[in-house]
Structures are given as structure tokens and as C-alpha cells.
Amino acid sequence: MASVHFNRIALIGIGLIGSSLAHAIKARGLTDHVAISSRSAATLARAEELGLGTSYHANAIDAVRDADLVIVSVPVGASGAVAAEIAPALKPGTILSDVGSTKTSVITQMAPHIPDGVHFIAGHPVAGTEHSGPDAGFATLFDGRWTILTPLPDADPDAVAKLRAFWEGVGSMVEEMDAAHHDKVMAIVSHLPHIIAYNIVGTAEDLETVTESEVIKYSASGFRDFTRLAASDPTMWRDVCLHNKDAILEMLARFSEDLAYLQRAIRWGEGDKLFDLFTRTRAIRRSIVQAGQDTAAPDFGRHALEQK
Amino acid sequence: MASVHFNRIALIGIGLIGSSLAHAIKARGLTDHVAISSRSAATLARAEELGLGTSYHANAIDAVRDADLVIVSVPVGASGAVAAEIAPALKPGTILSDVGSTKTSVITQMAPHIPDGVHFIAGHPVAGTEHSGPDAGFATLFDGRWTILTPLPDADPDAVAKLRAFWEGVGSMVEEMDAAHHDKVMAIVSHLPHIIAYNIVGTAEDLETVTESEVIKYSASGFRDFTRLAASDPTMWRDVCLHNKDAILEMLARFSEDLAYLQRAIRWGEGDKLFDLFTRTRAIRRSIVQAGQDTAAPDFGRHALEQK
Numbered sequence: 001m002a003s004v005h006f007n008r009i010a011l012i013g014i015g016l017i018g019s020s021l022a023h024a025i026k027a028r029g030l031t032d033h034v035a036i037s038s039r040s041a042a043t044l045a046r047a048e049e050l051g052l053g054t055s056y057h058a059n060a061i062d063a064v065r066d067a068d069l070v071i072v073s074v075p076v077g078a079s080g081a082v083a084a085e086i087a088p089a090l091k092p093g094t095i096l097s098d099v100g101s102t103k104t105s106v107i108t109q110m111a112p113h114i115p116d117g118v119h120f121i122a123g124h125p126v127a128g129t130e131h132s133g134p135d136a137g138f139a140t141l142f143d144g145r146w147t148i149l150t151p152l153p154d155a156d157p158d159a160v161a162k163l164r165a166f167w168e169g170v171g172s173m174v175e176e177m178d179a180a181h182h183d184k185v186m187a188i189v190s191h192l193p194h195i196i197a198y199n200i201v202g203t204a205e206d207l208e209t210v211t212e213s214e215v216i217k218y219s220a221s222g223f224r225d226f227t228r229l230a231a232s233d234p235t236m237w238r239d240v241c242l243h244n245k246d247a248i249l250e251m252l253a254r255f256s257e258d259l260a261y262l263q264r265a266i267r268w269g270e271g272d273k274l275f276d277l278f279t280r281t282r283a284i285r286r287s288i289v290q291a292g293q294d295t296a297a298p299d300f301g302r303h304a305l306e307q308k
Numbered sequence: 309m310a311s312v313h314f315n316r317i318a319l320i321g322i323g324l325i326g327s328s329l330a331h332a333i334k335a336r337g338l339t340d341h342v343a344i345s346s347r348s349a350a351t352l353a354r355a356e357e358l359g360l361g362t363s364y365h366a367n368a369i370d371a372v373r374d375a376d377l378v379i380v381s382v383p384v385g386a387s388g389a390v391a392a393e394i395a396p397a398l399k400p401g402t403i404l405s406d407v408g409s410t411k412t413s414v415i416t417q418m419a420p421h422i423p424d425g426v427h428f429i430a431g432h433p434v435a436g437t438e439h440s441g442p443d444a445g446f447a448t449l450f451d452g453r454w455t456i457l458t459p460l461p462d463a464d465p466d467a468v469a470k471l472r473a474f475w476e477g478v479g480s481m482v483e484e485m486d487a488a489h490h491d492k493v494m495a496i497v498s499h500l501p502h503i504i505a506y507n508i509v510g511t512a513e514d515l516e517t518v519t520e521s522e523v524i525k526y527s528a529s530g531f532r533d534f535t536r537l538a539a540s541d542p543t544m545w546r547d548v549c550l551h552n553k554d555a556i557l558e559m560l561a562r563f564s565e566d567l568a569y570l571q572r573a574i575r576w577g578e579g580d581k582l583f584d585l586f587t588r589t590r591a592i593r594r595s596i597v598q599a600g601q602d603t604a605a606p607d608f609g610r611h612a613l614e615q616k
Contacts (some may be wrong), residue, residue: 005564007612020391028456041531056476071309072346077494079511092480101529105609118469121374126526126529127528127529128523128529129606129607129611130593130606130607130608136606140611141611145528145583146523146525146526146528148526151380157502167504169441174452175525177324181449182518184517184518185522185523185526186526188390188511188512188515188518188521188529188531189512189518189523189526189527189529189530190526190529190530191530191587192508192511192532192533193508193529193530193533193534195574195609196508196534196567197530197533197565197589198570198585198586198589199566199567199570199576199585200500200501200504200563201589202585202588202589203496203500203559203562203563203566203568204348204496204497204592205564205588205589205592206566207496207562209489209492210492210496210497212494212592214493215493215496216499216592216593216595216596216599216601217434217454217483217499217599217601218434218454218456218494218498218600219497219579219596220434220435220436220454220601220602221435221436221494221497221501222497222499222501222502222505222537223497223498223501223595224500224504224521224601224602225501225533225534225536225537226501226504226533227534227592227593227596227602228341228591228602228607228608229530229533230532230589230590230592230593231589231590231593231594232586233581234583234587234590234596235583237582237586238579238581238582238583238586241573241574241582242574242577242578242579245366245575245577246393247575248574249574249575251511252567252571253576254514254515255507255508255510255511256567256568256571258507258510258511258514259504259507259564260564261501261556262355262506262507263564265549265555266503266549266550266556266557266560267553269550269553271372271546271549271550272544274541274549274550275546277506277507277510278506278511278540279454279542280507280544280547281506281509281510281513281535281538282537282538282542283436283537283541284509284512284513284520284523284524285535285536285537285538285539286533287520287524288524288527288532291524291525293524293525293528294527294528294532294535294536295610295612298437298438298439298444299437299438300536300610301609301610302602302603302606302608302609303437303446303448303449
């Protein structure tokens with residue numbers, strides 16, 4: 001029996017994160033009723049085919065009625081519109097949260113719509129894959145990963161504790177921080193890597209001297225790693241770029257500055273500078289593996305997987 | 309029985325690639341004798357402990373004596389010194405090759421030392437992991453990957469065919485191209501990705517506002533992918549940067565130009581430009597998976613691996 005239980009959980013948006021929540025909620029028995037809504041009729045129909053929920057609603061407002069937990073899992077640019085739509089049906093005591101990759105913008109968009117007595121606590125499960133849509137979800141996505149909650153200073157401690165228990169219930173570990181700091185952390189650990197990955201794949205595609213077929217054939221030498229991130233959902237990532245602009249631009253500036261330094265070292269044949277950088281970056285990989293945040297198997301375990 | 313057979317194969321250098329060759333040669337029965345040399349006494353002793361070869365030699369010249377195939381697997385900056393050292397003991401008819409990630413520089417360094425009658429054909433197996441040293445090798449590293457041979461215009465066709473059969477014998481597919489083109493292709497598919505990965509990990513480490521512990525905890529959101537490449541062998545990658553300078557600088561210039569365009573689109577909120585790039589990069593991932601050069605499993609199969 002789970003240590004936290006809700007009468008009715010509404011999932012607004014049923015892509016990778018929403019559908020993973022649906023699987024995990026069911027697997028851990030966190031509620032009697034999962035009400036699912038999607039603004040896409042095709043996505044909603046697919047969610048029903050997959051049996052992800054208890055009830056299915058074309059209008060988000062019907063899904064949230066009588067829910068004591070509402071999780072909004074939509075591209076961050078749509079957060080305000082969803083909040084405006086569901087606000088009239090949110091009952092006092094309901095916990096409203098989201099899973100967006102940017103937090104300042106989401107809070108700015110959603111907070112003005114929230115009725116008194118509703119506990120709005122923004123959140124972000126730091127987990128995902130490059131796949132998207134209701135078929136992409138799986139129950140163990142959050143296992144061993146962190147979820148960051150960014151409650152406002154006046155948030156109700158009991159509601160925060162209950163939301164924390166929910167995320168722990170679906171397998172996650174939970175951390176709290178303020179929204180602005182979250183956005184800076186994510187700018188470097190998630191947003192910049194995705195932007196760089198999209199960029200390098202674009203650069204490779206545009207070359208005149210190297211064919212796309214060559215890029216594909218020899219991609220195992222490094223390039224293929226970047227194509228995974230660059231295959232992520234375009235709408236989600238467009239919105240992230242537009243809604244965490246300041247932090248992303250700061251990280252991009254630092255990255256480009258460091259790259260210019262490295263480029264100059266290559267041009268002038270300064271092997272010692274290259275060797276120093278290439279040596280100190282090894283340690284952080286070991287720390288990530290030790291922290292249980294990546295596999296120790298070489299090549300992300302691709303070979304191990306192939307040989308099973 | 310393998311379709312190609314050598315009396316004695318000398319492996320000069322026994323790191324990730326050399327030791328993987330040793331495993332694969334033994335597994336496929338491509339020779340009666342594997343002679344191993346390393347300039348590091350500790351590495352050589354470890355190779356012997358692991359039983360990677362038939363005989364072990366502190367001096368490379370002793371390993372290559374009577375060998376009909378010699379594969380040099382050392383950081384590319386050491387290629388010339390190794391060629392000078394072994395040249396006096398190479399007998400006519402011997403095939404001499406290497407596995408270096410840059411080809412123009414290796415040919416320039418090695419070719420002047422090669423005695424008449426010895427077939428020098430440079431090569432590069434486009435395969436690897438982030439691990440290094442004699443313990444990192446495994447027999448299936450080359451399975452389904454490409455090896456690029458860059459024979460000089462006057463290379464003996466029979467010798468090229470025999471070297472091709474060797475690489476096919478250890479599981480690889482084989483392609484031929486000229487050295488300059490190889491270096492351009494690798495600059496974009498391998499060298500730039502590694503340099504970018506090293507750079508972003510360095511940028512993240514140097515931040516004052518985000519702690520290293522936060523970078524590690526939340527690395528599953530993208531960053532951890534880059535730490536794998538950034539954990540590669542520093543000596544090897546220093547040498548690659550120094551020995552493929554022109555092609556790398558060209559690719560870096562293009563990458564930075566494209567990144568400036570992307571940065572400007574973020575600054576000015578040009579969502580359409582972002583969406584266009586983020587959409588067209590998805591296709592290349594599908595092509596790589598279809599070509600058998602990466603797993604279709606989400607997140608490189610990390611979850612699949614954890615759940616076994």
C-alpha cells in the first residue's frame with residue numbers, strides 16, 4: 001500500500017511524462033481514478049486505447065473536476081492557457097502542479113489564475129527520453145531520478161509534503177529550490193546540452209564536403225550520441241528556449257567563450273592546455289556513475305544490450 | 309575457419325583498440341601468433357596477465373620481426389616514432405597498418421620510414437568506447453562498425469584486399485577513401501563531438517552559481533550524455549586535436565557560426581526558426597538507427613539495461 005493516496009488524479013497532457021505518470025500511478029496504486037485530458041483528439045484516443053486512465057476528457061476542465069491532485073504536463077508555453085481553462089473547476093484543497101522544464105515562466109503564467117485555497121506548487125521531474133507521445137511512457141521512468149519542487153514562499157507545508165510523497169510514490173527522489181535557481185541549473189545540465197546537440201546535428205547536415213550518408217555510417221565515433229538529444233520533441237524544446245531565455249543566453253555565452261579558448265589552443269598547438277581540460281573532465285563522469293545517475297557500462301551499455 | 313590467415317600478427321600498442329583486436333583475432337582464429345608490444349611496462353604486464361597474446365615484447369622491433377601483419381595502435385602523435393623504431397625489422401611483403409583517428413598526419417609521419425617491399429596502408433576502425441587500456445577491450449567492438457582504409461594511390465591491390473579481409477575477419481565493414489577526405493569526415497562525426505563534449509563539461513565545472521553536486525544530481529536531463537565522450541583518453545584526444553587541426557578548425561568555425569544564429573533566434577524569441585531546426589534534426593537519428601549504427605531503444609537502452 002502506498003503511503004500517499006488521492007481520490008482522483010487529473011493528468012492534463014499525456015505525452016512522455018504524462019503517460020509515464022499514468023503507468024507509475026497505476027503500478028503503485030496511488031489513486032482510485034486517473035482522469036486524462038489532451039487537447040489533441042488523436043492523443044486522447046490513443047491514451048484510451050492504451051488504457052492509461054480511468055476516464056478521458058476532451059476538455060481539461062472536465063478532467064480536473066473533483067480531482068485532489070492535478071498534474072499539468074504540456075509544453076511550457078501552454079501553461080498559462082491551461083491554468084486559465086481549468087481554474088474555474090479547481091476545488092479548495094486541490095494540489096495543482098506541473099512538470100515543465102522551466103519554472104519561473106510557468107509560475108508567472110499559471111499563478112495569476114489559481115483560485116484561493118488551491119495549492120499551486122510547480123515541479124519538474126528531471127527524467128525523460130528522446131521519445132514523445134502517449135506510447136513513450138513507462139512506469140519506471142522516475143526511478144532513481146530527482147524531481148525538483150519550486151514552491152512559492154507562502155506555500156502550504158502540508159500540501160508540499162503531500163506532493164513530495166506523490167513523487168516519491170512514483171519512484172522519484174525530491175529536492176526543493178527556488179524557481180530562479182532551478183532555471184539556472186537546468187540551463188546548464190539540460191537546456192544547453194540539447195541546444196548544442198541540435199546545433200551540431202544541423203551543422204553536420206549542412207556540410208557540402210561530407211555527405212549525410214557518411215555522417216550516418218560513421219556516427220558511432222561520437223556523433224550518434226548527440227543525435228539522441230537532437231531527436232527530442234521540437235515543440236517542447238522551442239518553448240524551453242523561449243521561456244528560459246536569460247539563463248540559457250548566459251550559459252551559451254560562457255560555453256562560447258570557453259570554446260574560443262579551446263579553439264585557440266588547437267590553432268596554436270598548445271597540447272598542454274588541451275590535455276589539462278581533457279583530464280579534468282574525466283572526474284565528473286565517475287561522480288555521475290557513482291551517484292547512480294548513469295550506467296558504468298562502456299558506451300551507455302549499448303554493447304551489453306546487443307549481446308543479451 | 310576464417311577466410312584470411314596470418315602467420316604472425318604484431319600489435320604495437322595494446323589499449324582499447326589493440327586489446328579488442330587481440331580478443332577478436334583470437335575469437336576468429338586469424339593467426340597462429342599474436343606478438344604484443346607496449347612502451348609501458350605496466351600495460352605490457354597487464355596484457356600478459358590477461359592472456360591477450362602469444363608473446364610479449366618491451367621493444368616494438370622484437371614484436372614485428374617475422375610478422376606478416378603489423379597493426380600500430382598508439383596515440384597518433386607517436387606514429388612517426390613507432391615507424392622509425394620498427395622499420396629495420398619489417399620484412400618485404402609485410403602489411404603495416406594503424407588505427408589512428410587522423411590519417412593525413414599519420415601517413416606523413418610513418419611513410420618516410422617504410423622500407424621498400426613493405427605494404428603500408430593506413431586505416432581507422434570507427435569504433436570505440438570511453439574506456440581505455442588493455443582491460444577495456446572486447447571481441448565484438450568492431451561488429452557492425454566501419455573501418456576506413458586510406459591506401460596511397462600506388463598501394464598494392466592484393467595487400468589492400470588482404471587488409472580488408474582482416475578487418476572483415478574481426479567483424480568490421482570496410483570502406484576506402486583518401487586520407488584528406490577521411491580527416492574531414494572524422495572532424496565532423498567524431499572530433500567536433502568530442503571537443504564540444506569536453507568543452508561543455510568544462511563550462512559546467514567552472515560555474516559559480518551552480519554546484520558540481522547539482523550538475524551530477526540532475527545530469528540525467530541531458531548533461532550525462534556529454535560526460536561519456538568527455539571521459540575519453542586525454543592523450544589520444546590531445547593528439548587528435550593537434551594532428552587534424554585544419555579540418556577541426558573549419559568544423560569549429562561552422563559550428564560556432566550556426567550557434568550564433570541559434571543564440572540570436574533565442575534572444576529575439578524567433579520560435580519558428582528554433583522549431584524548424586529542432587524538427588529537421590530528428591530525421592538523422594532515425595536514419596542512424598535504421599542503418600544499424602545505434603539502438604532504437606529510448607535513452608540508448610539505459611532503462612532496458614537497468615530492468616534486466
